[in-house]
Amino acid sequence: MIGDKRILTGMLLDVETTGLSPARDEMIEIGMLLFQYDQIQDEFKGVTEEHSYLRDPLSHTALSNYSSAYRIHGIPFEQVEGEAFDDELIQGLLKKADFIVAHNASFDRSFVSAMYPEAGSLRWHCSVRHIPWKEYGFMSSKLLYLMQRHGLGSSQSHRALDDILQLHELLKVKSQNGNTYLKEALAKNPMKPAAKKEPKPSRRGVRAERPF
Numbered sequence: 001m002i003g004d005k006r007i008l009t010g011m012l013l014d015v016e017t018t019g020l021s022p023a024r025d026e027m028i029e030i031g032m033l034l035f036q037y038d039q040i041q042d043e044f045k046g047v048t049e050e051h052s053y054l055r056d057p058l059s060h061t062a063l064s065n066y067s068s069a070y071r072i073h074g075i076p077f078e079q080v081e082g083e084a085f086d087d088e089l090i091q092g093l094l095k096k097a098d099f100i101v102a103h104n105a106s107f108d109r110s111f112v113s114a115m116y117p118e119a120g121s122l123r124w125h126c127s128v129r130h131i132p133w134k135e136y137g138f139m140s141s142k143l144l145y146l147m148q149r150h151g152l153g154s155s156q157s158h159r160a161l162d163d164i165l166q167l168h169e170l171l172k173v174k175s176q177n178g179n180t181y182l183k184e185a186l187a188k189n190p191m192k193p194a195a196k197k198e199p200k201p202s203r204r205g206v207r208a209e210r211p212f
Contacts (some may be wrong), residue, residue, distance in 0.1 A: 002039060002123070002186065004097055009048070010037045015108050016073040018062040020113040025062070026062040026200070028080050029054050029073070030112070031160030032093050033168060042183045044172050051093065052161040054083040058201060073158045076162075085192055090117060099123040101185060103143050103167055106123035113194045119145040120194030127167060130185040136176055 002008060011031040019025035031052045036045035057063055057080070062099040066077055094100075094116065102108040107127035113120035128141045138149060143166060152169050158161075171182040179187075 001201055004076065005098070006040050007045065008098040009096050010035050010038045011093065011100045012167050013100055013102050013108055013112065014076060014160040014163045014167070015111050016069075016158065016160050018057050018069045018202050019065040020107075024059075024061040025065055025069075025111075026057040026059060027055055027085075027111050027115065028057055028066075028069075028075060029160045030085060030090065030166050031162075032090070033161070034093065034096060034162045035168065036202070039183075039186070042180050044180075044182075044188060047168070049093065050161060050165075051089065053085045054080045055085050056083050075159070084187065085115075087116075091118070094119055097122065099125060099186065099190070101125045101127050101167070101171065101182070103127045103163070105129075105191060109194060112120065113122045114197065117196045117199050120196060124191040125185045125188065125189065127171065127181070127185055130188040131175075131181050132184075143167060143170070144209075149173050184198055 010129060012035070013032045016026045016029040017027050029052065033047060034049040040044055045052050051155070054075070057066065070076070073144065073210065100122055105124050109120065109124050133141045133146070138146060144156040147156070147166055147170060149169060150173055151167055171185070172180055174180055175184055177184070197212045
C-alpha cells in the first residue's frame with residue numbers, strides 16, 4: 001500500500017534527450033500522463049491528463065550531440081528550435097503524482113531532476129527493473145519487445161507521449177500472478193531519493209552557437 005488513500009494519482013513519464021549524460025546533455029521533449037488507480041482493487045480508473053512539450057537545448061555540448069540523438073528520437077531540430085517547457089505546469093503535475101513510473105526510470109529521473117530538483121525526492125518506480133520480466137519468460141525488457149509479445153503493438157516512435165501511452169497499456173496487463181504489472185512494480189521499494197543539485201535553466205536563455 002502507498003499511503004492510506006484508496007485512489008491514487010499515478011504518473012507515467014518519458015523524456016527524449018540529446019544524449020545519455022544529464023551533465024552534458026539536455027531534455028528536448030517530455031511526456032507526462034496522469035491517471036487514477038485503485039490500489040485496493042488493482043484497477044485503472046482512467047486517464048485524467050496528457051501533456052507533451054518540446055524544448056530547444058541551450059548548451060554547446062547538447063547542441064553538438066543533437067545529430068547523433070536524432071537517429072534515435074527522429075525529432076528534427078527545426079521542431080524544437082525556439083520551444084520551451086512550461087515550468088509551472090510541469091511542476092504542478094509533479095506535485096499531483098502519488099507515484100511516477102518510467103521505463104528505465106533512472107535515466108528519466110536523472111534528466112528531470114536536473115531541471116526540476118524536487119522531482120528527485122518523489123516516489124519513482126521503474127517498469128524495467130521493478131517487474132521480473134525474465135521470470136515471466138520474456139528475454140528482453142525493452143518496451144517495443146514487450147508490446148509485441150503482449151500483442152499490444154508492433155512499432156515504436158520514440159516520441160515521449162507515444163511511449164508512455166504504450167507503457168500505460170502494458171501496465172494494465174495482468175501477470176502470471178494475476179496482478180497488473182503496475183501493481184507488481186509498486187510492490188517493490190521505490191528508488192532512493194536523488195541528491196539535490198543546482199537546477200539547469202529550463203526556459204529559453206542564451207543558446208550556444210548551433211554547430212550544425
